[in-house]
Amino acid sequence: TTTMSTSTTTTTTTSPSTTTTPSTTTEISTTVPAVTPTKLRLMSWNVYFGNGKFDAMAKMLNSWHVDIANLQETNNRLGQIEEASGLTSVNTWHQSHDWCGYNFHGSDWSHEYSKEIEVPGSRGVCGAMIKKGNARLCVWGLHPVQRNNDVKYAQEAIRLATEEMKLCSSQFNAPSIFMGDFNTLDWKGAQRQLEQST
Numbered sequence: 001t002t003t004m005s006t007s008t009t010t011t012t013t014t015s016p017s018t019t020t021t022p023s024t025t026t027e028i029s030t031t032v033p034a035v036t037p038t039k040l041r042l043m044s045w046n047v048y049f050g051n052g053k054f055d056a057m058a059k060m061l062n063s064w065h066v067d068i069a070n071l072q073e074t075n076n077r078l079g080q081i082e083e084a085s086g087l088t089s090v091n092t093w094h095q096s097h098d099w100c101g102y103n104f105h106g107s108d109w110s111h112e113y114s115k116e117i118e119v120p121g122s123r124g125v126c127g128a129m130i131k132k133g134n135a136r137l138c139v140w141g142l143h144p145v146q147r148n149n150d151v152k153y154a155q156e157a158i159r160l161a162t163e164e165m166k167l168c169s170s171q172f173n174a175p176s177i178f179m180g181d182f183n184t185l186d187w188k189g190a191q192r193q194l195e196q197s198t
Contacts, residue, residue: 034108036133041067044101044141044179047081049073054084061085067109068130070101070141070179078102090114090128100124101141101180108132113168117161121145121153125161129172136174140165143181151189154182158190162197 043066047057054077061069062085074081075098082089087104090111100116103126113129119142127140140161144153158178169176176198182190 034110034133036135037067040137041065042177042179043069044072044181045069046072046143046181047074049075049099052077054080057081058085061087061104066104067106067132068137068139068177069104070139071104072101072141072143072181073099074102075099090130091116091126094118094124095122098122098124099143100126101143102126103128103130103139103141105130113172115164115168117164119144119157119160123157125157125164127161127164127168129168129174136172138165138168138172138174138176140176140178141180142178144183146183149183149185151182151184151186154184154190155193158193158197165198
C-alpha cells in the first residue's frame with residue numbers, strides 16, 4: 001500500500017522586483033507486504049537437554065539462514081534460545097509435554113496458531129501455522145520416547161496428533177510439514193503412519 005501526500009508552499013523574496021516561487025514537497029509513506037517465499041529453509045535439530053550454549057545455538061541457526069526451525073530437548077529455555085538467535089518461539093513450554101519439537105520462525109515470518117499435544121512419556125507433538133506473504137504452513141514436530149529404537153512410539157504420537165493436524169490444514173488451507181527427532185531407525189514406519197493417518 002502506498003500513500004502520497006503533497007504540500008505546496010509559496011516563498012516570497014524581497015528584492016527590487018518581487019517574485020513568487022512555488023516549491024513542492026512530496027512525502028511518500030510505504031507499507032510493503034511480506035513477499036511470498038519461493039524457497040523454504042527448514043531445520044530440525046535436537047539441541048540436547050543439557051546444552052546451555054545459547055550463543056552456539058544461535059550461530060548454527062543463523063549461519064543456515066533458517067526460515068523455520070523445529071528444536072527438540074529445549075526444555076524450559078525457549079525464551080533464551082529466542083533471545084540469542086533472534087528467531088520467534090511459537091509454542092508454549094509445559095512440563096507435561098516438555099520434549100516435543102518446538103517451532104521457531106524468522107523475523108520476516110509470523111504465526112496465527114499454535115498447539116501442544118500431550119503424548120505418553122511426558123512427550124508431545126507441537127504445531128503451529130506459520131505464514132509469510134501468501135504462504136501458509138502447518139508445521140509440526142515431535143520427540144517420542146526412546147526405547148530400543150522402536151517406531152511404535154513415533155507412530156503413536158502421530159496418531160494422537162492426527163485430528164489437530166487435519167484441523168490446522170483445513171482451517172488455514174495449508175499443507176503440513178512434519179519434523180522431529182523420531183527416536184527410531186525405522187523412518188519408513190513413521191512415514192507410513194503419517195501417510196495412513198493424514
